[in-house]
Amino acid sequence: MKIHKHPIGFFDSGVGGTSIWKEVISLLPNENSIYLSDSINAPYGEKSKTQIIDLCLKNTEFLLNQNCKLIVVACNTATTNAIDFLREKYPIPFIGIEPAIKPAALTTKTNTIGILATKGTLNSSLFEKTSSSFRKNIYIEEIIGKGLVELIENGKLHSKEMTSLLNSYLNPLLKKNIDSLVLGCTHYPYLIPQIREIVGDKINIIDSGEAVAKQTKTILTKFHLLNSNKNIAKHTLYINKNKKVLEQLISERENTSIIEKNF
Structure with missing residues (x-):
């Protein structure tokens, strides 16, 4: 073959x-x-x-x-x-x-973007190297999405627990005046409909x-x-x-x- x-x-x-x-x-x-x-x-x-x-x-x-x-x-x-x-x-x-920081950084109007990712990604040296080149001009607000992967893996994509967790992570980001949200975990695109309900239509949601x-x-x-x-x-x-x-x-x-x- x-x-x-x-x-x-x-x-x-x-x-x-x-x-x-x-x-x-x-x-x-x-x-x-x-x-x-x-x-x-x-x-x-x-x-x-x-x-x-x-x-x-x-x-x-x-x-x-x-x-x-x-x-x-x-x-x-x-x-x-x-x-x-x-x-x-x-x-x-x-x-x-890798989290798609570059397109978010290049299109932000508020100079503030949010990144929802796992602890392992946000703490890695590669993420730090990638994100550091953009931190001079924009503010990057990082949120660890603890518990989201586990809920998806256990078939609880549309559960009350998921809604509660997403609200707890996303509402603080909205208060920071982000205009882009980077999804730094491949599980998270399955949450886009629910995320959209929370953040509205004005936030640019970016995945890889x-x-x-x-x-x-x-x-x-x-x-x-x-x-x-x-x-x-x-x-x-x-x-x-x-x-x-x-x-x-x-x-x-x-x-x-x-x-x-x-x-």
């Missing part, structure tokens, strides 16, 4: 990375994919850097054993803590996810999905890995906890299977 027909691999601390997966397979409909939801270890954002790297190594090895030609680290915390290590260790291309999909296409093209096969792409999603949560987020799609499996 020619390598360009091999699947794109994705992994996340849970089901949230499917927000990235959807963007990528929408832009690249010929590409086969394998998605790994490490829900049993979610959230990564509360773990140490060493723990995060160890989990990323395990996930990468699983995907490499499935002959993935490129791996999307569909997790902000995993990217900011481990992607440099992964790129040094493995020869295949890795695509990372579209940019990551475009970057994936760019890298596949650069390394001559694009799949030109016109057959219907095959997608396999693995989860090591409760697959019903993943099924709720993935609409029925031809040639797509969800498998609950320990890994």
